Amino acid sequence: MSGDNGGRRIGVRDVAAAAGVSTQTVSRVLNDYPGIRDATRERVLDAVAALDYRVNNAARALGTSLTRTVGVVASDAVLHGPAAGIAALERAARARGRWISTAYTDSDDPADIDAAVQHLLDQGVDGIVLVAAHGATPLEGYEVPIVPLYGESGTRQREAAALAVDHLADLGHRRIVELAGPADWREALARTAGVADAIDRRGLTREGRVEGDWSAGSGAAVADTVAAHVRAGTTAVAVANDQMALGLMAGLAARGLAVPADVSVAGFDDNPDAAYYAPALTTVRLDVEGEAAEAVARVLGDEPTAPAPPVLVPRASTATPR
Numbered sequence: 001m002s003g004d005n006g007g008r009r010i011g012v013r014d015v016a017a018a019a020g021v022s023t024q025t026v027s028r029v030l031n032d033y034p035g036i037r038d039a040t041r042e043r044v045l046d047a048v049a050a051l052d053y054r055v056n057n058a059a060r061a062l063g064t065s066l067t068r069t070v071g072v073v074a075s076d077a078v079l080h081g082p083a084a085g086i087a088a089l090e091r092a093a094r095a096r097g098r099w100i101s102t103a104y105t106d107s108d109d110p111a112d113i114d115a116a117v118q119h120l121l122d123q124g125v126d127g128i129v130l131v132a133a134h135g136a137t138p139l140e141g142y143e144v145p146i147v148p149l150y151g152e153s154g155t156r157q158r159e160a161a162a163l164a165v166d167h168l169a170d171l172g173h174r175r176i177v178e179l180a181g182p183a184d185w186r187e188a189l190a191r192t193a194g195v196a197d198a199i200d201r202r203g204l205t206r207e208g209r210v211e212g213d214w215s216a217g218s219g220a221a222v223a224d225t226v227a228a229h230v231r232a233g234t235t236a237v238a239v240a241n242d243q244m245a246l247g248l249m250a251g252l253a254a255r256g257l258a259v260p261a262d263v264s265v266a267g268f269d270d271n272p273d274a275a276y277y278a279p280a281l282t283t284v285r286l287d288v289e290g291e292a293a294e295a296v297a298r299v300l301g302d303e304p305t306a307p308a309p310p311v312l313v314p315r316a317s318t319a320t321p322r
Contacts, residue, residue, distance in 0.1 A: 150295075158193050219251065
């Protein structure tokens with residue numbers, strides 16, 4: 001265990017800041033690399049002593065040998081998307097002869113996420129993948145590579161969301177409401193950008209934007225707002241994940257609106273239950289296995305293979321508007 005600083009565990013970055021050097025230099029000093037100037041070595045060791053930073057054997061292996069373990073920092077792992085991502089990362093790591101070590105955090109507080117990262121660094125992981133990364137999640141300043149599962153830009157998330165809107169436009173829908181995910185999530189922002197891309201490109205009208213928290217309950221909670229748009233002429237809703245779409249369809253039905261007769265609904269993720277919703281949900285599917293394999297390759301410094309493009313999965317929840 002590392003030392004303590006007012007309840008927060010001391011990490012390599014704290015030592016680096018106190019010594020006025022990089023985290024890589026701290027790692028080299030701790031691993032007794034040759035070529036370090038005596039004055040620099042002394043500053044680092046003085047900072048280690050002053051901060052009571054203690055290094056376990058796994059952390060000492062950083063920079064000298066691989067531990068054959070990939071770290072995963074995950075939040076909101078009860079949701080389908082993060083859970084599927086963690087399972088895919090485990091398979092991708094195993095395919096490369098690695099294991100994963102997972103630290104869970106339910107907070108979007110950077111300090112909380114940093115503590116999870118530091119916990120994994122103390123185990124000597126070879127790199128870290130972030131699952132369900134929030135906008136405030138730090139990605140730099142650590143001594144191992146850290147990448148979000150779906151890439152920093154969320155390009156394929158954006159493309160998938162645009163696919164759903166293109167499908168609605170192809171059916172003849174011109175007035176669309178967006179049910180977005182929480183704005184502090186990188187994935188939600190990418191999906192919102194994809195919706196906007198397609199709406200602008202196709203010359204459609206976004207009648208409104210409501211926000212949920214990825215849960216079915218949050219989809220049901222905005223049903224009144226969406227129903228008002230439908231009664232004013234909106235004919236389709238682009239939803240940022242399937243669980244919110246499930247709750248929204250139930251909420252609309254309770255208000256006397258039928259899907260797709262009165263309004264079409266398109267989701268995102270193609271979760272295992274989407275085909276069994278009533279009606280079966282039109283959605284888009286990402287290559288989660290490919291995304292995981294790419295992320296693991298990136299943190300290990302290997303040449304990644306691009307995942308397959310996103311795919312539209314048309315079902316009964318979308319139809320030509322009346």
